[in-house]
Amino acid sequence: MMLKNKTIVITGAAGGIGYSASKRFAKEGAFVVGLDVNEELCKKVEKELIDGGYKAKFIQCDISSKEAVNKAFDEIESLVKSLDGLYNNASVFLDGRDGKLGDIKSDIWHKILSINLNGMYYCTKRALPLLKTNGGAIVNTASSAGVTGIPECAAYTATKGATVTLTRSLAVDYGKYNIRTNCIAPAAILTDMVKASNLNNPAFNNDKFLEMVTPLRRWGTPEDIAAIACWLCSDDASYINGAIIRADGGITINGDVNR
Template identity: 35%
Template sequence: MSASSAPVALPGLDGKVALVTGGASGIGLATVRLLAASGAKVVVADLDEAAATAAADEVGGTAVRADVTSADDCAAAVAAAVDTYGHLDVVACNAGLTTYPTPAVEITEGDFDATFAVNVKGAWLTARAAVGALKDAGGGAIVVTGSVMGERTRPGFAAYAPSKAAANHLARSLAVEHAGDGIRVNAVAPVATDTAMLEKFLGTEDPAAARQRFESSIPLGRLATPEDVASAICFLASDSASFLTGVVLPVDGGRSI
């Protein structure tokens, strides 16, 4: 599905209330659009308040500025969902950060810390803030945006890849802890996705050639689109996936085979 195509509604989401972090662009925005098209009420949380407001206005949702590395901001985002819509059913921990490919010994301490703060701590803080509201609603679903690089790394990503390995495993840990609360927790593990972050992943002076090389390594012959990943997130969040928890679902065109 192209970015300009209308999202096709998925079953099992109608009437649900969903919170999406990093919801103003890329995978997050595609997720917001698909959730709304599927009948969910959506809270768009993003560090960019203006972009979050634009996304929320587009789908008739609610916007909140949130830095996922702040426990207070995560709690406020959850409160916005409950105060506005009365409950919370779905949380997409999607906010993410990467750097240009950099040898491990050259990554700055600041970049390393920031990558883990957003990709791991941010997902944990968001989930931690949401558990109480999900329990109050009788259960729900959390979906963490991990990465295939959390399972299979490549040179230059000694901060990003371990952070995504931790994010993938965070989903598994939360799944074990909260199954008894009726809360399912899964992760999606995308391959390189055609978003504004792609330039950093390719990290070259010839992005067209780098993209072609990368696409040639994917059995299905292309990069992921934000809509590809959003479809997986929304499926895992829906009632159609009611017996799935602790899953890390590759959305990678076969690259991790």
């Protein structure tokens, strides 16, 4: 039980990697407070966890809305006096609408920044006073796009680069409160996001595709990422602060993708 008696907020908690994390964190003993924009999924996942005997509360919340985040955290504060963790996981990748900087429509640029970057700001700002009570962990979510150049998604890439650098800011500013801030930079994790972002990629359904790009020769799973987030939120990671963990099967260090 790596997270016994810990209360942890997860954003984007009802789908993809966040859903896996919700299940893993609950199994490890945490009270999981899930925020997700998808109301139907919130109800479904909350029920699944509670029916499984776990402690969970899911709140429908669009993290790009300051008012919605404040309302969600008001509700959280009515349930608990402190937090042990915040897993900033929610983001969007708007395939076909994001692109080269010169081609992105202004409303799309602002939409991506408002979810991926402002959303993290609103949630972290409200969580910090609750994390300060006993110390705790913040886990941010970047991407291979935050640590290397990925073509044709300039807005997403800008938010993920900012996530990496904001992680370092938080780590140095809040370490003295025993708040550890770390970041996971995933790539090629088989979720709806990856499927949606590869719709126009003819190589996607080709078995050779991953052989070409991934030293491990396989897709990552949401469970692979949930396990890292779980460890970062646990006391086993008590001296890890400001780390950027590339969880990508080695994609971003592969010098020759043809071999």
